[in-house]
Every structure is written in structure tokens, then in C-alpha cells.
Amino acid sequence: MLLRSGVALAIFSYILWGITPLFYRLLPEAEPLELLAQRLIWSIPLLFLIRLVIKNKTIWKQVWVDKKSIILCLFSSSIMAISWTTFTYALTHGQVLAASLGYFINPLFSILLGVVFLRERLVFVEKMAVTFILSGVGYQIWQYGELPILALVMGSAFAVYGLIRKFIRFDVITSLFLEALWLLPIAMGITWWLSSKGLSAVEAGDWQLRILYMLAAPVTIIPLLFFTAAIKRTSLTVIGLAQYIEPTIQFLLAVFLFNELFDWVKGISFALIWIGLLFCILALLHKQYAKFSQKEPFITGRDETPQN
Numbered sequence: 001m002l003l004r005s006g007v008a009l010a011i012f013s014y015i016l017w018g019i020t021p022l023f024y025r026l027l028p029e030a031e032p033l034e035l036l037a038q039r040l041i042w043s044i045p046l047l048f049l050i051r052l053v054i055k056n057k058t059i060w061k062q063v064w065v066d067k068k069s070i071i072l073c074l075f076s077s078s079i080m081a082i083s084w085t086t087f088t089y090a091l092t093h094g095q096v097l098a099a100s101l102g103y104f105i106n107p108l109f110s111i112l113l114g115v116v117f118l119r120e121r122l123v124f125v126e127k128m129a130v131t132f133i134l135s136g137v138g139y140q141i142w143q144y145g146e147l148p149i150l151a152l153v154m155g156s157a158f159a160v161y162g163l164i165r166k167f168i169r170f171d172v173i174t175s176l177f178l179e180a181l182w183l184l185p186i187a188m189g190i191t192w193w194l195s196s197k198g199l200s201a202v203e204a205g206d207w208q209l210r211i212l213y214m215l216a217a218p219v220t221i222i223p224l225l226f227f228t229a230a231i232k233r234t235s236l237t238v239i240g241l242a243q244y245i246e247p248t249i250q251f252l253l254a255v256f257l258f259n260e261l262f263d264w265v266k267g268i269s270f271a272l273i274w275i276g277l278l279f280c281i282l283a284l285l286h287k288q289y290a291k292f293s294q295k296e297p298f299i300t301g302r303d304e305t306p307q308n
Contacts, residue, residue, distance in 0.1 A: 006233025010242040013226035018249025021099070021258070023219050024091035026212055031201055032089040034194055035216060036081060037187040038202060039088075040180050042217035047177040050225065056232075058170045063178070069168045070178065076164040077179035081186075083157040088216075090150050096254035097262065102154030103247035104273050107280045108133040109159035117163060125283040132276030140269040172228045176221070237288040241281060 027035070051057060063070070090099040111130055114120040122130070141147055168175050194200040202213050231239060251270075254260040 006230050007238055007242075009226050009230035010234055010239055011245060013223045013230055014242050014245035015249065016223035016226065018246040019253070020219060020223075021091045021096045021250055021253050023215070024088060025258075027092050027209075027216075030088070030092040031194070031199070032085045032092070033190050034201060035088050035092070035213065036085050037190040038213040039084065039216045039220060040183050040187040041191070042214050043180045043221060044177070044184065046217050046221055047173060047180060050221070051173050051177060054171075054173055056171065058174045063170060063174060066169055069170055069175075072164055072168045073170075073175055073178040074182045076161055076168065076175070077182040079157050079161040079164065080179055081183055083154060083161060084220075086150055086153045086157065090154070094258065094260065095150060096250050096258055097260045097266070098148060098150040099154060100247040100250040100254060101148060101151035101270070101273075103158070103250070104155075104244075104270070104277065105133055105137060105151060106155040106158050107277065108137075109156045110162060111280075113159050113163050123283055123286075125279045125286070129276045129279035129283065132272050132279065136269045136272030136276065139272060140265060143265040143269075172224065176224070235288070237284055240284045244277060244281075 024030075087099055087102075090096060090102075108130060111120075111122065111126055115122065137148065137152075165175065170178070191200070195203055198204075202210055230242075255262045
């Protein structure tokens, strides 16, 4: 029953993330930096209150002693700011398809970072996944003559953020709280600068607009709470499979609801990337099978030498 609830929580969290473009449609042409600043400012009291009520949290005494994790939170917060800003820019400027592409190709960057920094060796299916995903992105670049900048930044930033978080020993809520604190001076500086220049949409807008900017914080954090609960109740394999729900929903919203351009070039590009993702899923399932059966993988190509 606990496992089932974990699966349901994982699916629900990714569905919530998937439909976030519906919320950001209420903020068309929003200034990304101001939206980032408002999310950060209103996230801090919300995260503080959540931390008061959750169990199994890192106590403050342990937090202040672990200087390495505190410094890593500084680096992860910088990457988080890049990820948030590009993501919200895409959602508020009619580029939901780019956001979808970014999260579809995220596994490519995660695999490459694992190879470079964690000394992971690729199995055959992972090599095939990298080949197809790179082919999909490369085909789009070849046809359009330009890089899908937003998608690449989102995909790579989220992968780097995940890599850094592997080395932070705090619970998720405490980590997010510290990341927001690190960025608070920047958020306050952005708010002051926009206000002094008369460029603040929040200051010039009505109370409804101000509430929408405030709601950007819980819209970000609430799915994360369900996700955190899911991690404790189910396996990472389930989490890995469920992660594709988010970009799939965003893709469907972009094409069928928001009527964003989806031509044959993007069709071929996405098709190649989806084939690559199928190989990612196969690799994930097989690793889980090998782990529980304690047998050598039947898919050849992996160096089983113990890694640090």
C-alpha cells in the first residue's frame, strides 16, 4: 500500500509540474528576472513554515556544522536561478515546446555528467540513447541553422543541479530554504533596481497581478512536496520513469492547446529523441532488474568494475 501511494505521489507531482504552463499563461510577457525575484522572496517564508511541520528534517545544528553542504547550496542556488529563469521565460513567452524539449533531453546531460564526474560506464542501451538524442537535437540544428538555446540551457542546468544535489547532505526542504536564502540579496537587488527604474510590473500592476506573482512560489514548491514524499515511498526506478510525464504534458499543451509551431523538422527531431528516451527507460529497468536479481546484465557493453 505504501508503494502504491508512492507511485501515485510521484505521478501526481509530475502532473502538477506538467500543467504549470497553464498558470504562467496568466502572466504573458512577464519579466523573467522580476518573476525569479518574486518567487524567491515568497518562497522563503513558505519553505520556513513547511520546514517547521515536516518530520525527518536536518536539524539546524547539523546544518551549521556541514560547511561543505552550505557552500554547495550556493552553487546549486546559482544553477537553480538559471533553470527557473529560462523555464519561466519559455512558459510566459509562448515557448512551452522549448521547455518540453529541454526536459526531454535532460537525460542526455545527466548521462554525460555521470560519465565525466562520477566515472560511470555506459551500457550499450545508454550509448544508443545518447546517439538518438544527439541525433534529434543535431537534426533540428541542421535544419534551422541555430541552436535550441532555451531547451539546451534548461536541460543542462537541471542536470548540473541534480549532480550538485547528490553531494548536499541536507533534506530537500532545508536545501531549498538555504538556496533561497543565498539568492535573497540578488532578489532584493532586482526588486529595488526595477522599482527605481519604474520597470516593476508588480509595482505598476493591480492586486490580481501581484497575487499571481506571489503564487509563483507555491506553484513551484507544492509539486516538490509531493515529489519529496514520493521519494520516501517508492523506488528511484519509478521516479525515473515518471519524470517523462512532465515534458509529455507540456508537449501536448504546446501543440494542441497553445497552437505552437510543430512542423516536420520538429516532428523528426522529437521522434529521434523519444526513441532515445525508450533506450533510457530500457536501461533503467534493466539496471533495476540486475540489482534485485544480482545477475550480470544481459545487455552487454558495461564495464562492471567497481567505481568510486
